[in-house]
Amino acid sequence: MKQQIPFTRDLVLIGGGHTHALVLRSWGINPLPGVRLTVINPGPTAPYSGMLPGFVAGHYTRDELDIDLVKLARFAGARLINGKAVAMDPAAKTITVPNRPPVAYDVAAIDVGITSEMPRLPGFADHGILAKPLGMFATRWDAFRATAGQPKVAVIGGGVAGAELAMAMAHALRDSAPEVSLIDRGRVLDGFNPPARSRLMAALSDLGVTCVEDADVTEVLAHGVRLADGRIIASDFTTGAAGARPHDWIADIGLDLHAGFLTVGPTLQTSDPDVFAVGDCAHLSHDPRPKAGVFAVREAPYLYDNLRARLSDRPLQAFRPQKDYLKLISLGGKIALAEKLGTARRGKLLWRWKDQIDRKFMTQFDDLPQMETDLPLRTATGVAEALGNAPLCGGCGAKVGRGALQSALGQLPATTRTDVTTLPGDDAALLTVGGQRQVLTTDHLSAVTDDPVTMARIAAVHALGDIWAMGAAPQAATLTLILPRMTAALQARTVAEITSTVAGTLGDAGAALVGGHTTLGDGLTIGLSITGLCDTDPITLAGAKPGDALILTKPLGSGTIMAAEMRRLARGADVMACLDAMQHPQGDAATALHSAHAMTDVTGFGLAGHLAGMCAASGVGAEVRLDDVPVMQGALDLAKDGIRSSLYPDNRAVAGVSAPDTARAALMFDPQTGGGLLAAVPSKMAEKLSGQSGFYIIGEITERSGVRFT
Known part of the structure; x- marks a missing residue:
């Protein structure tokens, strides 16, 4: 869909905690036009803390535990930066994420939770496992x-938290x-009233958990925990659920703190009105409350409204947390304890209630509403067919077919x-300049991701593929950039991010x-002439000989995965792995293949199309073993x-190619972005x-013409 309203403000959400996840969902339903939304999170998912004990106990799968931020960001129209924020400069209004230029913002919100790291406890960094972050x-x-x-x-x-984990592990x-x-x-469990503590202690005892009280831990060993009195508690898996503390970089921002946590007022703003903070990393100065997920969830609608208000110069509203809240605590098996207002009950029905609450919370991130844009009532003949029933892909999936280009060039x-x-x-031209042979190529990509830094790396690696495929050493490049x-x-901000990233990748x-x-256009497109x-x-492409082995240097499937991601059908982890593969340079692989008889990079025409081109130029054929062709994680299931x-x-219509009608065979025709090299090499090589x-x-090069996948 064309972008009709220009971006005027940058909103950056740091962390994918519960509050931010709910804000993203609300933003997807009702965005604020003119705002470019960015999410920074170290990974494609955000685990839901309420279901962690159930996951540890074996009641939930990892997929059930995780909020898929890739799908959620796509729904919200947000760019997702896969990285960890390590610093923030409110004066410059930038956020530092390693291995990329600073991320600029106009308004930012922080929801990074807490950590159970114990930096002063000897041996914990080497042998302990943090309970938080959860991932x-x-x-x-x-x-x-x-x-x-x-x-x-x-x-x-x-x-x-520690008791819940211990019971879950024992179960x-x-x-x-x-x-x-x-x-x-x-x-x-000293913080509980006697009725609740008594029931919790009984549950620990029933599961065989040994409570070691009045014990100072002095060191974590590879196979145990040393106490101050000299005792060693045997352990092959030691975790810390004590001393929950803010992340170290929070203290260096320069904002007001309370015991290391960001101090916020009724509007959830820190001492800098353009920086908000929510969840466990924040301290509600006007109405202090314990660290509990229920408050993070209740903050979400207030944060959503106040971010929109700050970005559009409107008044903000105050958040007033409830005085008490229902505590539902998992007791290992499918049984739970409920505590509120000094009363406590335990039972299987309470676990079912908790399970229902948790699943309902997670379901809202899976069952995202379809925000459809209808066609006008009247259109020219063929419009519906040309649009198809799916969004137009980005990257090489948006290129014109091989036949049209070959016909025009011919x-x-x-x-x-x-x-x-x-x-x-x-794909490249060979020039002779002053006796020096020089390769010239050009390529451009429409965005497969809204993160300009990731897209810049992909575009640079993709364009370099033509140079590497010809055994040449990259020399110089010019950039063609279309911004929304x-x-x-x-x-x-955006041009600086892209140019510095492209320059670094080329360097x-x-x-x-x-x-x-x-220039400005309807969306992000990055092109390079190299x-x-x-x-x-x-x-x-010419030079392949019968008997040569066919070598591929990257798995296939990027076109399928990105097509699925646009429709929110791909797993976030698979999408991130795909983006990582697209950014992986092929210079070292090209060096190893320097004696290849023929070589090309696998891009828009798919493995089948590019192999057909090699065979046609060389006057040979090829046999490819489908089971030996590597595919990206998740790609085969999506193809099925x-x-x-x-x-x-x-791509499927390419002449001279035969393949069975299977999902794996379909991936041979999948357009690749930043794909690997395909080389015909001597058998000894x-x-x-x-x-x-x-x-x-x-596979192998054959004398018989045609490309066959078997």
């Missing part, structure tokens, strides 16, 4: 539970005779210049960014579900590369 803990626990023999577990911190490991210890420097008159060598079928409509201030490849052109130098004859890129029909990471032997 890493969940991954480590999954691995431990799958391999534990006679498990020994220790939880440091006897508050409600999950109940068939393996576990030893689970809950360690506290005082009394376990009608051009042959050049009479002696310094230009025609290379039939290749935005104010001059946002233009400056790593040995090339220089020497200039560029910019030159490379050849010390020897370039590697072209019928997901196809916009360019797939054109293939033997050397066999088994090395990033080199996949997928």
Whole structure:
């Protein structure tokens, strides 16, 4: 859809906590036009703390635990930056995320939770596992539970969080005779009133959890925990649920703090009115409350309204938290304790109630409403068919079909210049300048992600592919940039992000960014014209010989995954892995393949189309073993579900290619963005590369014409 209203303000949400997740959902339903929304989070998902004990106990899967921020960001029209914020400068209005330029903002909100890190406890950094942030803990626990023999577990911190974890662990490991210890420097569950504490202590005892009280931990060992009195509590999995503290970088922002937490007033603003903070990382100065997820959830509508108000110069409203709240605590198995106003009850019905509440909370992020845009009542014949039933893909999925380009180029008159060598079928031109052979290529991509830095890396790696595929050394490039409509201030921010990223990516490849052109349009498009130098004859499409092995250097599936992501059908983790693969440079692979007989990069025409081009230029055929072709995680399942890129029909129609009608075969026609190299190499060279990471032997060149996938 075309962007009708220019961007004028940058709103950045730091962290994907419960409050921000709810704000993103509300924003997708009712955005504020003119605001460019950005989310910064270290990973594609945000675990829901309310279901963590149930996950640890084995009642929920990891997918059920996680909020998929990639799908949520797509729904909200937000760009998702996959990284961890480590610093913030309110004066410059920038946020530091490693390995990328500073992220600028006009208004920002912080929802990064707390950490259970124990930096002063010797050995914890090496042998302990943080309970918070939740993502890493969940991954480590999954691995431990799958391999534990006679498990020994220790939880440091006897508050409600530590007790819930200890009971969940004991329940999950109940068939393996576990030893689970809950360690506290005082009394376990000391913050509860007698009725609630009595029931919780009984639950711990029923599960065989050993409570170690009045115990100071002095060191965490590889297989145990040392106490101040010399005792060692055996443990192969030690986690910390005590001393929940703010992340270190929060203290360096320069905003008002309370015990290290960001101080906020009734409007959820910090001492800087353009910076908001919510959830466990914030302290409600006007009405202090304990760290509990219920308050983060209640803050969400107020944060949503106040962010919109701040960005449009309207009055803000005050958040007043409730005085007390219902505490539902998991007791290991499918049983829970409820506590409020000094009363406590436990039972299976309470667990079902808690399960219903938690699932309802998570369902709202899965069942996102469809925000459809209807066609006008009357359109010209063929409009509906041309639009299709899915959004137009970005990247190479948005390119024109191979046949149309070949037909147009084939009608051009042959050049009479002696310094230009025609290379039939290749994407680049070979020039001779002062006796030096120089490769020239150009390529451009419409955005597959709204993060301009990620897109800039992808575009640069993608354009460099033509240079690497010819065995040339990248030399210099100019940039062509189309930005969506935005104010001059946002233009400056975005151009700076893109140019510095492109320059860095080119620099790593040995090339220089020497200039560029910019314009405004309906969306982000990044193009590069690049030159490379050849010390020897370039590697072209022509030259493949019967008996050569076919080597591919990257898995396939980016077109399918990104087509699914546009429709919110792809898993966030698969999308992030796909984006990482697109950004992976191929310079080292090209060096290893320097003696290839023929080589190309696999991009818009898919593996089948590019291999067909190589075979046509070389006068040979090819046999490809489908099971030997690597595919990206998640791509095959999406292909089985019928997901196809916009360019797939054109790619599938390539003449001379035969393939079965299967999901795996469909991926052979999938347009790739920032794809790998495809090389025809001598068999001895293939033997050397066999088994090395990033080199996949997928078939052979044959004398018989045609490309066959079997």
